[in-house]
Amino acid sequence: MRTELKRVEGERARFSGTFSRIGVKTSFGHTKQTVLLTKICDASGRLVADHLWFNLTKGIQALGLRVGDVVEFEARVKSYEKGYRGRREDVYDSPVSTDYKLSYPTKLRKRQSTKQQGVDEKSSV
Numbered sequence: 001m002r003t004e005l006k007r008v009e010g011e012r013a014r015f016s017g018t019f020s021r022i023g024v025k026t027s028f029g030h031t032k033q034t035v036l037l038t039k040i041c042d043a044s045g046r047l048v049a050d051h052l053w054f055n056l057t058k059g060i061q062a063l064g065l066r067v068g069d070v071v072e073f074e075a076r077v078k079s080y081e082k083g084y085r086g087r088r089e090d091v092y093d094s095p096v097s098t099d100y101k102l103s104y105p106t107k108l109r110k111r112q113s114t115k116q117q118g119v120d121e122k123s124s125v
Contacts, residue, residue, distance in 0.1 A: 004048040005077050005100035014043040015102060016072045016111065019065040022056060035060055037071060040102070052102055063110045070111040075102035 017037030024031050033056035040049040054060065063071065083096035 002049050002100045004042070004046065005102075006079075009077050009079055009100065012074055012076045012104075014072065014074050015048070016041050016070055017052065019067060019069045019071060020051070021067065023053070025053075032056070035065070049100075049102075054102075054105060057105070059105070059108050063108060065110065072107075072109045072111055073105040074107045075105045077101075078103045 017040040020036040020038045023034045023036060025034050026032075035054045035056050036051060037054065038051045039047065040052050042048050060071075063069070065071065077100055079098050079100055081096050082099045084091050085096055
């Protein structure tokens with residue numbers, strides 16, 4: 001599905017996505033909060049990804065998102081390698097492959113709101 005993103009790799013464009021939940025990731029021993037957006041569409045409304053994870057930035061947190069809110073933003077399409085790259089033989093993860101993500105989200109705007117639990121209520125930041 002991210003083949004649509006591959007076509008515009010390196011370009012900055014307008015996208016929208018539906019807030020689903022917050023999560024956490026560990027990076028170099030530090031825990032960081034993340035945001036899951038689903039149903040990622042481009043400016044024309046075409047679905048470009050079923051989901052993408054973003055860091056919980058101050059800009060995203062300031063929106064006061066609730067489950068189901070639609071976020072509009074601009075971001076740059078970048079490629080990245082996914083899959084296990086280690087030497088452990090007991091880890092049978094997917095082989096390393098190239099995938100596409102949206103980086104540096106700016107001009108964030110909430111399009112609609114619902115009355116469910118959101119970032120403000122679950123976040124400790």
